[in-house]
Each structure stands twice: as structure tokens, then as C-alpha cells.
Amino acid sequence: MKPAVVEIAPRTIVRTIVIIIAFFLAWQIKSIIMSLLAAFVLMTGFAYIADWFHDRGVNKTVSALLAYSFLFVFLAFLLFLIIPPLLVQVREFVNNLPFYINKFQEIYDGKVIPQVDNSSIVNIFTEKIGSSLDDVLSLLLTTIGGVVNFLTIAVLSFYLLIERDKIKNNVFVLFPNLPKERVTKLAHKIEQKVGAWVRGQLILMFVVGTVTYIGLSLLRVEYALPLAIIAGLLEVVPVVGPIVSSVPAILVALVTNPIAAVGVILLYIVVQQLENNILVPEIMKAAVGLSPLLVILALLTGGTLFGIAGAILAVPSLAIASVIVSDIVEHKSKL
Numbered sequence: 001m002k003p004a005v006v007e008i009a010p011r012t013i014v015r016t017i018v019i020i021i022a023f024f025l026a027w028q029i030k031s032i033i034m035s036l037l038a039a040f041v042l043m044t045g046f047a048y049i050a051d052w053f054h055d056r057g058v059n060k061t062v063s064a065l066l067a068y069s070f071l072f073v074f075l076a077f078l079l080f081l082i083i084p085p086l087l088v089q090v091r092e093f094v095n096n097l098p099f100y101i102n103k104f105q106e107i108y109d110g111k112v113i114p115q116v117d118n119s120s121i122v123n124i125f126t127e128k129i130g131s132s133l134d135d136v137l138s139l140l141l142t143t144i145g146g147v148v149n150f151l152t153i154a155v156l157s158f159y160l161l162i163e164r165d166k167i168k169n170n171v172f173v174l175f176p177n178l179p180k181e182r183v184t185k186l187a188h189k190i191e192q193k194v195g196a197w198v199r200g201q202l203i204l205m206f207v208v209g210t211v212t213y214i215g216l217s218l219l220r221v222e223y224a225l226p227l228a229i230i231a232g233l234l235e236v237v238p239v240v241g242p243i244v245s246s247v248p249a250i251l252v253a254l255v256t257n258p259i260a261a262v263g264v265i266l267l268y269i270v271v272q273q274l275e276n277n278i279l280v281p282e283i284m285k286a287a288v289g290l291s292p293l294l295v296i297l298a299l300l301t302g303g304t305l306f307g308i309a310g311a312i313l314a315v316p317s318l319a320i321a322s323v324i325v326s327d328i329v330e331h332k333s334k335l
Helices: 010-028 030-055 059-097 097-110 118-174 178-217 222-235 240-256 257-284 293-334
Strands: none
Touching: 010 030, 010 097, 010 257, 030 178, 059 118, 097 257, 118 178, 118 293, 178 240, 178 257, 178 293, 222 240, 222 257, 240 257
């Protein structure tokens, strides 16, 4: 009996090599790919507003400009309302920092450490200025880089918004073995899915932040506004975000009023249940269907490989993958 001989076609070998090289090159330019993905996700959020203007006879470019202008004006209005009281609360927190340090030590160590006042804290900071100068410069450069990266993503998303119809109609060139109609339809489904997720997330962030602020204010927890902003912003990271956002609120309550900490814990539990049972089913109807297990795995993978940006983009990436897989399964079932 002759041993079985496995033959590998030269074409298969070439394809495997090409795929390996493609993955290697993609990893080398992963930051660019991440920026493009972020720009695409941002674009899908603006598309709904731009389409509203375009359906009423406004030019595509003007519609895109109006969509961006609308959002930035809205954000500027929110910042105008939020920043003044936020600055006041942050300043109060810094001024009361010595009290919190002593109170925390008194409650959890069973003793009071030597009293710390503002002057001693200033002296400590002054002594550390020289050694921390490099860290400050590094932080400044990182912040500038983040702002530049955000502006780059915003510009990319603007041009994607203007050219999105042309891109969807010509994306089939990248998949010559598939029918043009199928590829175009798939691109449209992906845009709709991710756009629904973006709009849903914005609504969830606003609702969760508002409800958290009202609850913390009723419980008379100090710094309710910045804590509520943290809760709203971290809502973009599913599963993990709401848990992480509760930690600073609980710590503040424990230091200032331990009894109120119980109320804070109950508040975040109620907000979490409200989100899971009412908000997500109603707001995210168009973007549901993602398994919680897959979401957690995507978050862990994205966060491990690409940090915070990877964790944020993990869910829309999973949504894109789900649309592609559903399309493959649908067409296989028709064969």
C-alpha cells in the first residue's frame, strides 16, 4: 500500500505567502489602519445627519459640512454648560485634598496621620518638579499627538462622508470574484450597522451621564458632575466601562460620607439594570445580535493588542465581522 501523497498546488502556496505578507504589512501600519477604522466609524455617525440634509435638496459637500457643524455646535453648547461648574468642582476637590487624605487614613487605617495642609502639598509638588519635568514634557507631547490624531481622523471621516457613495459603488474592485451587487449591498449593510451603533452609543452616553448626575446630586455626593461625565464617557466601553466608572464615585462617597456609599452602589446597579433591560434593547435595536461573550472577547483582544483605542473600536469591528459572516452564511445556504 503506497503512502498517501499530499499535493499542494503552487497557487495555494503563493496565496498563503501573499496572505502572510499582507498580515505582516498590516501590522506594521496598524496605527494607520486604526485611524482609518476610527474615521469610518465616526463617518457612519455623521452619515444619518448628512443624508437628512441631502434628502432635502442640499449639496453633498454642504450636507457634510452642516452635519459636522451641527455636532460641533452641539458639543460646544454642552461644554459651555458643563465646563464652568466642572472647573469649580475640580478646584474644590484640589482645595479639599488634604482633608480627604487625612479622612481616608483615619477611616481605613484606624489612625490619623500628621495633618496635611495645602502648603505641605505645594512643597511636595515643588520638590518633585525638577524630577518630573521629563514626564510633564512627555505628557504634553502625548496630548498634542492625541489632538493631532483626532483632527486627522476628523478630516478623514469628512472626506469619507463626501465620497462614501463612490466608495461603496467601487469597493467591488477589491473583491473581483464576488458579484458587484453583492459587495455594494454588503458595504451598505456594514455602514448601516456601524452607524446605528454609533448613534445608539451617543444616546446611551448622554442618558447614562444624565441619570448618574441626577442620582449623585440627590445623594448629595460631591463632584457629581465630573463623576457623571466619567460614567457617560466610559459607556462607550461596554460591560467593563460602567463597572470602572462606579469606582471613583464609590471612593468619593466612602471618604466623604460612608453611608452614602451604599446609595451610590445601589445607584450604579440601578443604572446598569436600566441600561441592560431598557436602554440597550430600545436604543440599540438596529445594532443588537452581538453575543456578550463575543463582545467581552473582542474587548480583551482589542485592548491587549491596541490599548484603549482597540477596546473602543472592538465592538464596531465585531459588528462589521458579524455582517460579513452573516452574508457568507446567507449565500452558502442558497447554494
